[in-house]
Amino acid sequence: MATITGFTAAREQAIEDATIVDATVDGSGHLILTRHDGSTVDAGLVKGDTGATGATGATGATGPAGADADLTMGKFLGSSKSASTDTVTLSTTSIFLLPVVKVTFTLAAQRRIRIEVNANFTPAATAARDDAVYPMYVSGSTATLTGAVNLASDGSTQKYGNPANTGGPGRSSVNAARDALLAAGTYTAFIGVARVQGGNAADTASLGYCAVYDAGPT
Numbered sequence: 710m711a712t713i714t715g716f717t718a719a720r721e722q723a724i725e726d727a728t729i730v731d732a733t734v735d736g737s738g739h740l741i742l743t744r745h746d747g748s749t750v751d752a753g754l755v756k757g758d759t760g761a762t763g764a765t766g767a768t769g770a771t772g773p774a775g776a777d778a779d780l781t782m783g784k785f786l787g788s789s790k791s792a793s794t795d796t797v798t799l800s801t802t803s804i805f806l807l808p809v810v811k812v813t814f815t816l817a818a819q820r821r822i823r824i825e826v827n828a829n830f831t832p833a834a835t836a837a838r839d840d841a842v843y844p845m846y847v848s849g850s851t852a853t854l855t856g857a858v859n860l861a862s863d864g865s866t867q868k869y870g871n872p873a874n875t876g877g878p879g880r881s882s883v884n885a886a887r888d889a890l891l892a893a894g895t896y897t898a899f900i901g902v903a904r905v906q907g908g909n910a911a912d913t914a915s916l917g918y919c920a921v922y923d924a925g926p927t
Contacts, residue, residue: 783823783922787812796915799830799904804843804854807900810917811852815895821924822846824860825886826900829916832880838908842883843901844919846891852899859901860887882916888924 726746738756
């Protein structure tokens with residue numbers, strides 16, 4: 710006659726509870742076994758000491774050239790400024806070159822450049838006047854009105870220190886900016902200033918600032 714050995718419900722539960730359901734290695738390198746009932750068993754150290762640092766690998770291949778950054782103002786090409794002592798007297802209503810301030814730059818290919826300028830105008834006496842500042846450039850490395858291009862010659866970007874033409878003895882700060890598409894070559898950007906109308910023959914301009922940016926290929 711065959712003999713059958715069975716387990717009580719309690720015994721079966723004990724076997725199930727002791728079943729290993731998970732295993733992990735903790736931060737100390739010990740193997741931690743988790744039983745079905747949630748209890749754990751530390752099976753001891755299973756992680757050896759950190760090995761020696763391996764040899765440095767070979768240098769990777771050079772990556773492709775990066776593209777020009779897409780900046781709102783464009784790539785900065787240079788700037789220049791003058792002091793309050795670097796003045797020009799606006800003896801007539803002609804355009805005068807503001808001294809000292811110039812930025813010379815070289816383009817390897819056709820590029821659109823942006824010239825931003827600022828100048829301060831100081832009247833000699835109270836009188837109604839209109840002052841203007843002009844972004845200008847010329848081919849070569851010398852700032853000169855001869856052969857220069859006035860980017861505000863149409864008047865659309867003239868910035869008047871006293872647009873209401875009511876006059877006043879105080880100093881005014883005037884800004885202007887303009888773009889131009891230039892061929893490859895060397896150029897110099899500078900500031901043109903003018904007492905467009907009114908004012909006095911002893912009025913002066915000074916404290917100039919000129920900045921040039923590469924705004925892109927077209």
